Every structure is written in C-alpha cells, then in structure tokens.
Amino acid sequence: MTRRRPRPPDLTAFHLLFGLWLMLAWTLSAAGVVDVWMPRSGALQQEFLAAFEGALKEKGHNVGAIHDLGVTPRPTPAPGKVIVALGRDATAQALDAGATAVLSVLVSRRDALALHADDATGKLGAIVLDQPIPRRLAMLRILAPDVASVAVLLGISAPEPAAALNQAIEAAGFTPRLATVEREQEIVPALERVLTPDSALLATPDPGIFNRDTVMSILLTSYRHRRPVIGFTPAYVRAGAVAGVFSTPADIALQATQLLTAQDDLQAFKRGILDPEHFRVAINQRVSRSLGLPEISEDTLRTRLLDWEAGR
Amino acid sequence: MTLPPPPRTARLAAIAVTALSGSSAIHAETAESLFYDDIPIVLTASRLAQSTYDAPAPVTIIDRELIEASGFTELHDLLRLVPGFQVADWASGSPTVANHGMGDAYGRRIKVLVDGRTVNNSFWGNVHWQDLPIRVDDVERVEVVRGPNGAAHGANAYQGVVNIITRSPRTESGNTVTVRAGHREMKDVGVRLNGGEEELDWRITASHRGAVNFLSFEGEAAETIERNVANLQVLLQPSLADEIRIQAGSTVGFDDTGIPDSPTEPLGKRRIKENYLQLSWLRSFGPESELSVQFYHQDRAERKHWVIPAGAFDLPVRQDIDLQRDDLEVQWTRRLDEAWHVLVGAGVRRDATRSILYFSSDRPEVGVQWQLFSSLTWQATDRLAVNVGGNLEHHYYSGRLFSPRLALTYALAPRQSLRFSTGTAYRAPQAWEARSFTSVSFADQILAITYWAREEPEPERVRFVELGYTGHIDALNLELDARVFRERFDRYIDDRACSFPPTSRNVVCDYDPPPNFVGLLGRTAVNFVNAGAIVAEGAELRADWRQPGWGRIVFTQSFVNITARGNAPQDPDLVHSAPASMSGLQVIKELTSSWRASLGFYYATEMRWLNDGDVVPSGGRTDLKVARLLGPNGRDGELAVTAQSLEGAYPDFHEGDFRHEPSLFATARLSW
Structure with a gap:
C-alpha cells in the first residue's frame, strides 16, 4: 500500500491574504504616519498644508489627522506617528504629549533652539524660518x-x-x-x-x-x-x-516633505535645527x-x- | 475650546514675555509671526527723495551732508548750492532768491514749501526766509526743481520750486543743544528735544539767535536781526496704514533796520511774528498708492512805527501788515499697473492781507483760489516713460489758468537717463501788484501816492523747453546732472512811475489821480503793468563725486543768456538780471574719522538785481568750515569753526548800497 505523501497546504490564499494585509497595512501606515498639529487654522497654515499634502502625495504618502489645537483638545499622539507641528506652541504641545517624532515647521530659530534645548531624547527636528x-x-x-x-x-x-x-x-x-x-x-x-x-x-x-x-x-x-x-x-x-x-510656507512644506521622505522610514528623519533650503x-x-x-x-x-x- | 498651556509652552511663553518686557516695545507678536505679519509701508513715494533719474523735471537734492558741510545757518543760503540759483540779501528786507534772472528785492517767482506748506506770502509773494519757524538744523533735505513746475504746483511755481523737508521725529532721539557765537554779535542758542513711545513720536525745537547782518555802507541802511523760533512736530500712527502729523511753529523777533540819521526811513525795530499750524493725514495703500489730506493755517504780522517830521506837523508812519492763509489740499496717487501711475489732487486756499499803509484801508484784502492737478506717467517701453501733467486753477486775481507739462524720460542705462520736457507756467500778480494803494492822507485829502495798482496786470507766463541728462558713472563714482534750456517769459510785471500834472517830470501819468488827490507831498505814483518779454537760454551742470574715506566734491556751473523780445519798452536791466556764468564748488574732506574740513566757493559774473537792487560786479566768495565730530560716526555733535566770505565784505545785491559782511563763528553741538 502506498501511502500518499501528505500534500503541502495550499498557501495561495494565505499569500494572497498576507499580501492584501501588507498592502492594507502599508496604505494605512502611509495614510496615517504623518499627522499635522497646528495652533489655529489661518491662511499661513492653510498655505503650508496645501503645499505639504500635495508634495507628500507625490512621494506616495498622505497626511493623516490634522489637528487644529485652537478648536479641538490636544490629542494623544499615536505610537509610530510623525507629528508635523506648525509653530512654537503646537511643537511644544506635541512634545509635551509624548510624541516620539516631531518635525517643527514655521518656527523661528530662537523658539526652535529653546524647544530643542528641552528635547533631551532627540525627538525634535525643526526647519526654521530664519534665513542663514x-x-x-x-x-x-x-x-x-x-x-x-x-x-x-x-x-x-x-x-x-x-x-x-x-x-x-x-x-x-x-x-x-x-x-x-x-x-x-x-x-x-x-x-x-x-x-x-x-x-x-x-x-x-x-x-x-x-x-x-x-x-x-x-x-x-x-x-x-x-x-x-x-x-x-x-x-x-x-x-x-x-x-x-x-521662505514661503510652500517652500518650507517642500523641504519638510523632502526631509521626511529622504529615507524609507519617515520617522527616521534628520533631527536638529535645519536652515530653510528653498x-x-x-x-x-x-x-x-x-x-x-x-x-x-x-x-x-x-x-x-x-x-x-x-x-x- | 482653549487648552491650558502645557508646562513647556508656559515656559516658552515666559521666556518670550521676559524677553519682551526688557524693552518698551511690548508686543504680543511671537517670533514666528514676525515673519508673516504685515507692517506699515514706510518708504512711500512721498517719503522717498525725488529720484533725479525718473523725475519729469530738473531736480537738485541738497542732502544733509551738504547742508552740514556748507556751514550755512540760514535757510536761503542753502540755495547757493543749486546751479543757476541767485541768492542775495539786503538791509531793508528779507533775503531774495531768483533763478535765471528777473530777481529783485522781493523774490516771488520761486515757490517755496516747507513739508508741503507754501510759505510765499500773499502780499509780496516773496519768502521771509529768516522768519520761517524752522532752522537749518531742522532740515532733512531740500529738493529743488530748477525750472517752471506749474503743472505740479500751480501758479507762481514759475522759475522753480523749493521743497524743504524737515527731519522726521521718528529718525531722531535724545536731546541736542547747539550754541554758536561769532563776531558782529552773532549768537545762536538752540535746543532740540525728542521723545515718543510706540505709535507716537514728537520733537520740540526752540532757538534764539541774533546778528548784525549789515553795517551801514556809504550812509545806507543797516540791519540787525533777532529771532526766537519754536516748533513742534508730533507723529501719530493709529494704524498700520495711517499716519497723522501735527506741526506747529512760531517765530517772534525784530529787524532793527533803517538808514542812520534818516528822517524818512530811520533806524528802528520792525517787529515780526509768524505762526503756523499744519495737520496732515496720510493713508498708504501700497508703496506707490496713498491718499494725503493736509490743512494748514499760517499768519504773519509786521509792525514798524516811526514819525517823519514834515514841517508844521509830524507824519506818523505805521508800516503794519497782517497776513493770513488757510489751505486745504487732498492728493491721491496710485500705481494702476506696471505701466501706469496716476496722481490727482485738489486744493483750496484763502489768503487775507490787511494793511492800512499798503491799501489805505483797514479792510482786509481777501482772495480765495482753488486748483485741480493731475499727473499721469506711462512707462511706454522698458526705457521710455511719458509724463503728462496739468494744473487747472482759479486764481483770485488772474482767473482761470491752466499749466500743462509734457516730459519724456529715456533710460540710457539703469542709472542714466535723458529727459525732454516742455510746458507752460504762470505767475499771478501778488496783492502788492494788483491791489496796493499806498498814500499819505490828511483830512480826507491825499497828499501823496506812492504805489497805486490801478489795474490787475495779466499773469506772467513762461513757456519752456529743456533737454537734460542725469546719470551715475559707476566707474568714477560720479553723479552728473546736465541740461540745456530755453525759457520764454512773457508779460513781465514791472512797476512804472509817472507824475500827475502839473509836473515838471518827463513821464506824465496817462490816467487821472483820485478826485481827492492834492499832491502836496509828491505827485509821482508807481503803477504795475505788463512790460516786456525775455528769453533765457542756457546750460547747467552739476557733478557730484564721492569717495568714502576721502570725502566729496560737488561742482556746479550754469550759463544763462537773456535776450529781450518784442518792441514794448522794458527795463533795460532785465537782460542783465542773471549772471552769464555762475560756478560753485563744495569740497568735503574727511581728514580723519573725526575731523572734517569743508570748503565752499561761489562765483558769479556781473549782473543786475532789479528795482531796489542794482549792479553786482563779478566776484566770488569762499567759505571754510573745520569740524571735530563727536561720538561714534560724529552723531553726538560737533565742535566747529566756520568762516564765511574769506575775501571780506562783498556786494551781492546793490554795489552802491550794501555789503554782505563776512562772518566768523564757532559752533558747539552736543547730543545725548
């Protein structure tokens, strides 16, 4: 009697499911890995946001949540998220809330230096408005x-x-x-x-x-x-x-996008105080x-x- | 919902507040808001110095450096720095200024403005330079249009426009004391105080000065003056776009003038009081778009009383005159697009003059005039700009006048341009020429008439054409301004003396005296008529060379040739009323970082001042100033010695009657 060798399990469905899960996870992660916190929604912030969303999309990413701290309570940062904080106050709130990666934009060098001095764990990167x-x-x-x-x-x-x-x-x-x-x-x-x-x-x-x-x-x-x-x-x-x-808000948005997408892991962006490039x-x-x-x-x-x- | 600030935010906020509280510039601005917040437009078209490259007219700017280096302490002297301008002083009245001839004791063919306020008086039309309630120390710069500019300023901007711009309180701080003393009893003490907070700045200046201007020469008139001057300027900025300026000033003083031992014109004090109040509102819509509204009131009173012994009775003379002016002007400028720029404005003015002596009546002579003006500039190509301007006005004596101008400027290079301009301007007769009736009366009988303006003369008219070049030679650091011009002056208003019969004089009046004229003290009267036409042709050059570390040299040269036109009889001196050649040289030498020497040389060929003036032979004058500048950049003051007219006394108005005296004085100016 010949015993039939057991057939290996059919992994096609698994692979398909895993692939779908990966795609979903990638899509979800791409959609949600960058949140924007702003102190209020003014023309300046909207100009930045419009340029930032457009530039990020070109790189295959999307902006996740946008929090207007002037009208909503300060959210709890989700683990693994990059928070792009517009201005000094939003940056300070993001750091205080325990965010692990904060990119501060539309911030002066003086304020960025003060924030950076308090950032012992290296969570903060900042593109300052001051021209070198x-x-x-x-x-x-x-x-x-x-x-x-x-x-x-x-x-x-x-x-x-x-x-x-x-x-x-x-x-x-x-x-x-x-x-x-x-x-x-x-x-x-x-x-x-x-x-x-x-x-x-x-x-x-x-x-x-x-x-x-x-x-x-x-x-x-x-x-x-x-x-x-x-x-x-x-x-x-x-x-x-x-x-x-x-530098205009759009110039800063472009640099922020380039900074975040310079490596595969958006969270691994360069920390410290950065001069505006554009x-x-x-x-x-x-x-x-x-x-x-x-x-x-x-x-x-x-x-x-x-x-x-x-x-x- | 507003969240309480997190600890770090609170700390940052505390940093910011602490930092800001160290200064009085307390602002809620965050550092980041500085980058995007709007701020007021400061250097608007009206605050920038007139660009000589783009101007549709020949413009000379006398800047602060030249003013300080010149050593001049009186405003009229600054015009010696302008090519072609003739400046003179005489002992019986205010200094006088003319351009291209026709000057006499009452220079009334150049319009003079101080911060936009016309200061020519309505009776003589001249400017009482020494009575203006500002001092040379208050002047930021002087912008001079060296030719007719009726299109922009209306009647009486006939031979030129002088715009004196005072220092803004925003650009000053602290306090300054200036003391000058020299020979011939020259004394001059002044104080300037500045202050302000945030949107309000102010400045107060006050000074007292005196000098013997003229010693009696050949038994003619002498003059000693004394003046107390105070002025105030307040600037308010209620919003980003608005500025309100309040200016007020007063001069009180006297001229001790007259002819020693003369019974008819004895030495005595002519007391002078001059006041003004000026309110201006400026709203900026953009760097080249603004609306300005300006109102000012100014008044002047002169008093001189003496008695002429006349045989059986004494004849009291009251040389009194009161002048008042109220003026409202609105001006709007706007850049329509890259190519078009427009300016429109309107103004109304009321002049009132009261003088029993000059009108033989206590009733004030009142005139109201209005004007509409516009200027349109079209940048036709990258290089060519076309400017069309015009001023339509209704003058209280001359009726409706329209002064047009067309100017083309062609940019040869970024800072080099050719200019062609042509136009017409007018000079309306003054109250003196249109209304005066100076008489001596007793018991309703007229014993004598001196001035009798029987008919209003027509306004003088000038039609001009000029071709100019303004350029900066980068390689030499040299600024050049050159032009040739032709100005035809028609309907020159002159005085004509005649005698009423019975008379032995040659010129008999062709009109009758008033019915109550008895003529016991004289039968000759002076009337004003349009008498003659001339053409002034010439060329002007100004070269301005600067070299940081060395200094600056400014050379000016003008040539003028005046010829008579028409067959009507006219004053034969008219064609000699401008020097054929005038030269000026200013050398500023930086000896060290804190020592500076400056030399001014002014030369003119022979000319004749008209009417009260006379021949002035060819001659020059040299001024020298050596200054030790105090503080960093010399901004804390100076110690200086100035010598004016090293050659000694010289005639500059009437060779037979007056000598302009030399002057030597020391200056100490301290700021803190």
Missing part, C-alpha cells in the same frame, strides 16, 4: 558691492548671539558693527552709532527690535543716512528695506534706485544666490 546669515550676507554683497560693514541691532530676544553674528559677518568679509538695544527709545541712537557711510543694516527677526512699532524709525533713520536695510520678510521689503531673502528674494526697486544701488532683477539675484550656494 551667510545667505543674507551673500545677498547683500551682490546687491551692494560697495558696502563694507554690516550693522546689526541686538535685543534681549536676539535670534543669534553676538559672537555668532560677529563671526558670520567677518567670515563674509564685512566689518561687524553690533549694538545692543534694551529699550525702544534706544533704537535710533543705536542706529546712529552703527550706521557708518559704508554700512548696511541687517534686520533680524527679533521681536523686541524689529516690530511694527519700530519699523518706521528704523527704515526712516537708515534712509536718512542713505544706508540700505536688508529685511527678512516680504513685508519688510515692501515697507522700505532694499531687499530680503525669505528661498525667494524680493527687491524694493524704488528704494534701491533711490539709494543709487546697482540695478538687478529679483530673478538674477536669486540665480546668483543659488550659484553662490552651489559653490560653497
């Missing part, structure tokens, strides 16, 4: 080749320490002229001290110095001395700074002409700035 000083100084060099010194007003809440600024300015070939300002009334006298005939003023995102109440004094005083001001936002350029380099420039041509600066278009300036970055 060397990039801003390179722009100044292109715009105003005759400028030899760079004036900076430093407040108590300065985004960069004086030593780092001095170093960056000297490294770019300029003479630093720094003045510390503690009260609004000191701004004009401080400007008078640092604005030499060969200088330009580098405005910094320091809320104690460069705010809507002081912008008029700063721009008018600088203009009175016929010295250019390098702004840090399109609004500052529109107000009267000669030029500025900045940027735009704005020139106030009327002010530039009035100060007698060489004429240059925004496109040309950006191209030359990109060339400079590529050559670093």
